[in-house]
Amino acid sequence: MTFTRRSLTAMALATACALGPMAAAPAMAASAQALAADGIHSLHKLEATDESSHFYERHAKAVLVFPSIIKAGLVFGGESGNGVLLVHGKPVGYYNLSGGSWGLQAGAQSFSYALFFMTDSSLDYLKKSDGFSAGTGPSIVVVKTGASAAADITTLTQDVYAFPYGERGLMADVTLQGTKITRIHPD
Helix, strand or coil: CCHHHHHHHHHHHHHHHHHHHHHHHHCCCCCCHHHHHHHHEEEEEEECHHHHHEEEEEECEEEEEECCCCCEEEEEEEEEEEEEEEEEEEEEEEEEEEEEEEEEEEEEEEEEEEECCCCHHHHHHHHHCCCCCCCCCCCCCECCCCCCCCCCCCCCCEEEEEEEEEEEEECCCCCCCEEEEEEECCC
């Protein structure tokens, strides 16, 4: 593939447009208290729209909620958002989700994620690792809201169940591929 000055300029502009909103992502939550309140409110929103999430929450060791993730891309893309780890409804840690991608893509989207940690080992991995990369470590199953099959205690076989919800925008792909979750320390 031959790169011309015009194509390189277009790629640089696309990268800047896609990743520009990500630079401000850590500043979205003014404080740990505000991030915790946003996370709890966002989890209640999920529960109001998808009844099966109640079941996962009741059986989860912890829930990591990202109330707002921004994703944008034009050939190069990125996503970022801050979240709160809740154990029995109480905040115990704060995390950032960020990732990048390359390929045929265009658009922008905001959405929320709730990650239900079902096993002690998956929760320990999150707490002890220097960044939780999707695709390494515990197994993650993405559950589509509104289309979740009836779950019971015998069907909970995975380490982590991820619920994307509240999608707004024009980007079709809402996955955890190529993302990394790292611990942060907001004020």
